[in-house]
Amino acid sequence: MTNALPTLPPSPRLVLGSTSPYRRELLSRLGLPFDVAGPDVDESALPGEGPADLALRLAVAKAHAVAERQADDVVVIGSDQVADLNGMHLGKPGNHARAVAQLQAMRGQEVRFHTAVCVCRPQQHFERTVLQTVTVRFRDLSDAHIERYLQLERPYDCAGSAKAEGLGIALLSRIDSQDPTALIGLPLIDTAELLRQAGLDPLA
Numbered sequence: 001m002t003n004a005l006p007t008l009p010p011s012p013r014l015v016l017g018s019t020s021p022y023r024r025e026l027l028s029r030l031g032l033p034f035d036v037a038g039p040d041v042d043e044s045a046l047p048g049e050g051p052a053d054l055a056l057r058l059a060v061a062k063a064h065a066v067a068e069r070q071a072d073d074v075v076v077i078g079s080d081q082v083a084d085l086n087g088m089h090l091g092k093p094g095n096h097a098r099a100v101a102q103l104q105a106m107r108g109q110e111v112r113f114h115t116a117v118c119v120c121r122p123q124q125h126f127e128r129t130v131l132q133t134v135t136v137r138f139r140d141l142s143d144a145h146i147e148r149y150l151q152l153e154r155p156y157d158c159a160g161s162a163k164a165e166g167l168g169i170a171l172l173s174r175i176d177s178q179d180p181t182a183l184i185g186l187p188l189i190d191t192a193e194l195l196r197q198a199g200l201d202p203l204a
Helices: 021-028 051-067 096-106 143-153 167-171 180-184 188-198
Strands: 013-016 074-085 088-090 110-121 126-138 172-176
Touching (some): 013 021, 021 188, 074 096, 088 096, 110 180, 126 180, 143 167
Antiparallel strands (some): 074 088
């Protein structure tokens, strides 16, 4: 007679609560299969809410919004990024005119990009959050430089109009960061650790 092996619980399904192509590409680097779901969350700041607090609140809200629609055991990643120019929020410009205004305001300035991540696994009552801040110094850009960059890159879906993984790197004179992927939109060092804690180890 042989002893029966213990039945291990199935691995939870991983869901990225974001339709951002940048976060999708970053998460794919970890080699874990995942689904994508749009969180459909109002990203407006609350009265008096600072940029870092806004990023954290929205990351949690996005994770919860997606998790509530899932019936099975899932691990959900919610994330948000807010650019911070002297306490002023700079989100996704959405169009050319707003992108011009953002870049004109940031030229020659130091800007902080706050990227928040929330990883939750509701069936295990697991939820963790982390915030990574990247400090960036912008070059003293001319209007012609700004216009040329926007025509070539069209970064209207990037916080602060700065698409650092593309031509946006030419806008910058310095980056201070603990994790270079945080500036792109998903800090993978922290995300990988939170996923391990939630039961999904990229190296297992």
